Amino acid sequence: MQSPIQVYLDDLCMRLASTHAGELANYIPELSKADPDWFGISIVTMDGVIYSTGDSEQKFTIQSISKPFVYASALADRGVDFVMGKVGVEPSGDAFNSISLNPKTGAPLNPMINAGAIATASLVQGETTEEQWERIVDSLSTFAGRPLSMDEDVYRSESETGFRNRAIAWMLKNFGIIDGEPMASLENYFRQCSLLVDCRDLAYMAATLANGGVHPITGERALPLEHVERVLSVMATCGMYDFAGSWLYEIGMPAKSGVGGGIIAVLPGRFGIGIFSPRLDPKGNSVRGIKVCQHLSRDFGLHVFSRSGEPGMALGRIYTAAQAPSKRQPSPDMRSYLNEHAHRIKYLCLHGYLAVDGVEYVIRRMIDMAADSSCFILDMHQVDGISDSAARLLHDARLQLAGDNIALVFSRIHGRHAIEHPLSTTSPKADHGYLSFEDNDLAVEWCENYLLGDLARATEPTVSLGDCVMLLGLPSELMALVANAVVKKRFVQGEAILTTGEAGNGHVFFIEKGYVSILVPLEDGAHQRIASLGPGMSFGEMVLLGQTTRSATVVADCDVNCWVLDAKDIDCLAHEAPMLKIILLENISRDMAGKLLRATQWIAALA
Numbered sequence: 010m011q012s013p014i015q016v017y018l019d020d021l022c023m024r025l026a027s028t029h030a031g032e033l034a035n036y037i038p039e040l041s042k043a044d045p046d047w048f049g050i051s052i053v054t055m056d057g058v059i060y061s062t063g064d065s066e067q068k069f070t071i072q073s074i075s076k077p078f079v080y081a082s083a084l085a086d087r088g089v090d091f092v093m094g095k096v097g098v099e100p101s102g103d104a105f106n107s108i109s110l111n112p113k114t115g116a117p118l119n120p121m122i123n124a125g126a127i128a129t130a131s132l133v134q135g136e137t138t139e140e141q142w143e144r145i146v147d148s149l150s151t152f153a154g155r156p157l158s159m160d161e162d163v164y165r166s167e168s169e170t171g172f173r174n175r176a177i178a179w180m181l182k183n184f185g186i187i188d189g190e191p192m193a194s195l196e197n198y199f200r201q202c203s204l205l206v207d208c209r210d211l212a213y214m215a216a217t218l219a220n221g222g223v224h225p226i227t228g229e230r231a232l233p234l235e236h237v238e239r240v241l242s243v244m245a246t247c248g249m250y251d252f253a254g255s256w257l258y259e260i261g262m263p264a265k266s267g268v269g270g271g272i273i274a275v276l277p278g279r280f281g282i283g284i285f286s287p288r289l290d291p292k293g294n295s296v297r298g299i300k301v302c303q304h305l306s307r308d309f310g311l312h313v314f315s316r317s318g319e320p321g322m323a324l325g326r327i328y329t330a331a332q333a334p335s336k337r338q339p340s341p342d343m344r345s346y347l348n349e350h351a352h353r354i355k356y357l358c359l360h361g362y363l364a365v366d367g368v369e370y371v372i373r374r375m376i377d378m379a380a381d382s383s384c385f386i387l388d389m390h391q392v393d394g395i396s397d398s399a400a401r402l403l404h405d406a407r408l409q410l411a412g413d414n415i416a417l418v419f420s421r422i423h424g425r426h427a428i429e430h431p432l433s434t435t436s437p438k439a440d441h442g443y444l445s446f447e448d449n450d451l452a453v454e455w456c457e458n459y460l461l462g463d464l465a466r467a468t469e470p471t472v473s474l475g476d477c478v479m480l481l482g483l484p485s486e487l488m489a490l491v492a493n494a495v496v497k498k499r500f501v502q503g504e505a506i507l508t509t510g511e512a513g514n515g516h517v518f519f520i521e522k523g524y525v526s527i528l529v530p531l532e533d534g535a536h537q538r539i540a541s542l543g544p545g546m547s548f549g550e551m552v553l554l555g556q557t558t559r560s561a562t563v564v565a566d567c568d569v570n571c572w573v574l575d576a577k578d579i580d581c582l583a584h585e586a587p588m589l590k591i592i593l594l595e596n597i598s599r600d601m602a603g604k605l606l607r608a609t610q611w612i613a614a615l616a
């Protein structure tokens with residue numbers, strides 16, 4: 010099956026190929042040698058998938074598209090204050106080659122016009138212009154995800170004819186904007202404009218900006234996150250020069266054009282777009298490139314000011330522990346208390362990337378439910394990440410709820426950095442941080458204990474062998490036979506009593522004291538607890554039904570005492586007293602029916 014995105018791009022490229030308006034740039038003579046019909050489009054997603062069509066691998070010189078990336082390097086190398094002292098961030102409303110300087114300081118109005126870019130090229134780190142050139146090439150190559158090289162012919166062509174830019178460079182020297190030798194910096198500027206790219210490179214460069222400064226394939230950080238929004242802001246207001254207003258009005262994506270015929274557009278957190286078609290409009294922007302972005306913006310709703318999603322989409326199902334209790338077997342007192350109050354434990358299933366608007370909605374819903382709640386479990390299984398600001402809101406909400414004796418815990422984060430890092434950095438250790446559980450069953454058991462309070466902390470119950478559920482109903486003479494056949498064993502906290510996949514050793518375990526968790530392995534290496542068993546419960550009994558390989562891992566949650574019975578002994582005993590096995594199998598069937606009912610409850614709650 011071909012992706013509809015690919016089909017759309019192929020069709021768009023074909024439809025717009027009939028547009029022949031515009032002219033090749035000729036003020037740099039080498040640029041006039043391009044094939045006017047070259048036309049390519051590439052789009053890159055945040056996980057690095059690329060869709061391309063047309064001449065997307067045709068190389069051309071990056072020209073002014075290099076400017077935001079060199080500006081990014083200057084910010085990273087010299088800091089915001091220093092760069093702002095040399096280059097402003099105000100749109101000029103003038104053409105790209107205008108000498109738009111601050112009348113008082115002589116500083117270029119922004120880094121996207123030639124004057125600003127020439128100044129910026131002199132600001133990147135390097136003791137010499139050769140070192141600065143290395144820095145520029147390395148930085149743009151990191152954004153592209155491959156080593157970029159220069160078109161010597163275009164470089165020479167522009168260096169020999171770039172008189173206007175030379176005048177600008179001397180003006181900048183005159184105003185103290187360029188500190189060093191201005192012509193040397195200008196040559197670096199000409200070189201950066203002559204770097205060879207194709208649509209794919211541009212789309213990856215744009216996607217790196219969209220991805221917070223990290224290349225979606227190489228994973229290399231090309232720019233500190235704090236500067237990404239600064240670069241995108243300047244692209245949004247100045248990237249298309251004296252067409253910037255109409256561009257933001259009609260298309261609404263931070264973008265940058267180049268007289269080589271390239272355009273990049275950036276959708277923060279969503280896409281990077283790279284387009285190439287060398288026919289330019291009078292403002293120096295690719296005619297087909299602008300049309301491509303108009304179509305993409307309108308057809309895919311990409312305008313940055315368009316309403317993307319509803320805050321409420323952050324929150325999916327809400328259900329309670331009355332519908333989905335923990336899988337442990339509580340004592341009768343605990344069970345009766347939970348039957349009455351378990352609805353006060355609420356699961357909230359969160360979705361997607363949690364930003365402030367989504368978290369504000371989740372918190373508002375928790376506040377609405379607070380009067381009838383004691384615990385909230387935020388199930389993070391479907392969450393991709395959370396912003397620092399949203400994590401801070403959740404931290405504050407957690408403390409405020411705690412002030413009202415309402416617990417807020419997390420489940421199923423599974424160690425994902427995009428969630429764990431913001432949560433842990435906004436939860437100072439002083440307030441003991443946040444509670445997170447590997448699965449919902451562990452989370453809801455903790456919440457049940459929180460709800461039960463002292464009842465849960467009652468002394469650990471112990472039972473006699475005859476109280477064990479699987480042995481209920483045995484006549485005393487059969488009970489005596491079993492009592493003679495069992496062996497007592499003790500397991501320490503954390504000990505794996507049985508392990509998934511090991512040969513069923515034919516033993517059945519009856520718990521006298523303590524609790525065990527029944528775990529099944531998940532694909533990602535985590536475990537899901539499917540049951541928690543306490544005194545009077547048994548495990549391993551499937552060997553009586555012919556199971557030869559253990560289907561789950563059993564771990565002691567605390568020190569556990571068990572009676573252990575060998576299945577072979579049961580068969581021997583049952584040979585003399587068939588009723589023994591009949592009663593055992595009846596009890597096993599009844600227990601399995603109870604587990605099936607609880608599983609059905611869970612499924613209904615999650616449906």
Ligand code: DON
Binds near residue numbers: 174
């Ligand atoms: O400095 C120049 O004029 C060219 N090297 C770059 C100008 C450019 O790409 C304008 N953008 N549309």
